Amino acid sequence: MSEPVLYVIATPIGNLNDLSPRAIKVLGSVDLIAAEDTRHTGRLLAQFSIKAPMISVHEHNETQRTELILHKLAEGQSVALVSDAGTPLISDPGYPLVRAVRAAGFKVSPIPGCCAFVAALSVSGLPSDRFMFCGFLPSKASARERILQEWVGFTATLIFYESTHRILDSLASMLKVFGPEREAVVARELTKTFETIRGGCLQDLLTWMQADPNQQKGEFVVLIQGAPSTEVEQLVDEHSLKILQRLAQELPPKKAAAITAEITGVNKKLLYESLLQK
Incomplete structure (x- = not known):
């Protein structure tokens, strides 16, 4: 019997051709796939003719699913963890599961691939020697601005995820806290048909986006240049x-x-x- 493994597998953030040959091979060989959304992952698996049992693992059932996956591993089975897009655990479920599996003494192995914030940083033209990934900001303006204020003096590049519904509000909060002249980059719909990567000062970026409703749609990575020392x-x-x-x-x-x-x-x-x- 081969060693049971929990594979943490990165999946495409848009372009399905970004799924690596190794990821395809492992997804086709494991006993179970733990997916954030089984319907979404099912479409990906169908594209590559992969047939494997799936269960959902998300923030509302992760504790219960962890027990099931530990049981599967104890039986000698291997499991793949995937999120809807990109690398699991990066603003996605999986942290309690991975921690529990490691604590139980089972092997956890990464199958690396896409990660939206890394992809955005690589093409942003902003300093990449030091950066901080900050994930999603709060939905309320007061909480959002309070958190941004804590980072106003950081010299590292700051990286945020944002959604269609909050991108304008978040850019407005960033402008208010960091000032209109702070350099930034907005990366929208990375690897997809309408991919857009635009840099400039926060004031110009907000004005540009307000003027074009099409640029307000999709999934966003926002990068803010660090403060001068x-x-x-x-x-x-x-x-x-x-x-x-x-x-x-x-x-x-x-x-x-x-x-x-x-x-x-x-x-x-x-x-x-x-x-x-x-």
Whole structure:
């Protein structure tokens, strides 16, 4: 009997030709496919003449499905985990399942492939040496802007996912928090027929999108250029920096930043960012 494995398989984000030969082979050989939406995955499998039993695994049933998948693995069966598009666990279900399978001592193996934010970053023209993937923002403006404010001083490229219904509101919040001149890129419908990748300052991007309803449709990746390092230095006062630097001599950076934030009231993320720069 071969070793039971949970395969985490990336699937296309639009163009079906992006499904790798290895992914096709593994999907055709496993005993069970755990899919975010079995109807959606069923169409993908039909395209490649793959016939395998499927179950749904999503945020509402993941706990129960995890027990079933652990049982299958204990019987010596192998399982493939897929999401509707891209790499599972990246703003998609799967984290509790993967954690439980690893904790139970079973092998978890990746079958790499498409990931929308990586694809967008690779063509954005924004710095890619340091970046932060932030996923989806909250739907309410106040919560969205509060979170964005925490990242305003980060020098790394910031990457967000957004939907048709919120893209204009999110761009407006980004403009309000980061300022109209901050450089950004909107990547829409990547690998699909109406793929659009447009860069510019946030004000120009919002104006462009407001003027063209067709550009407001689809799935979006929004990338924001990081703040200049001088801005971070201006946001953290000299007294706080001295405390931070002294604590950093004795503690890990995150711990030093957390304690300094408690003492001074300065944003913890800004303090941590200033340590990374030095």
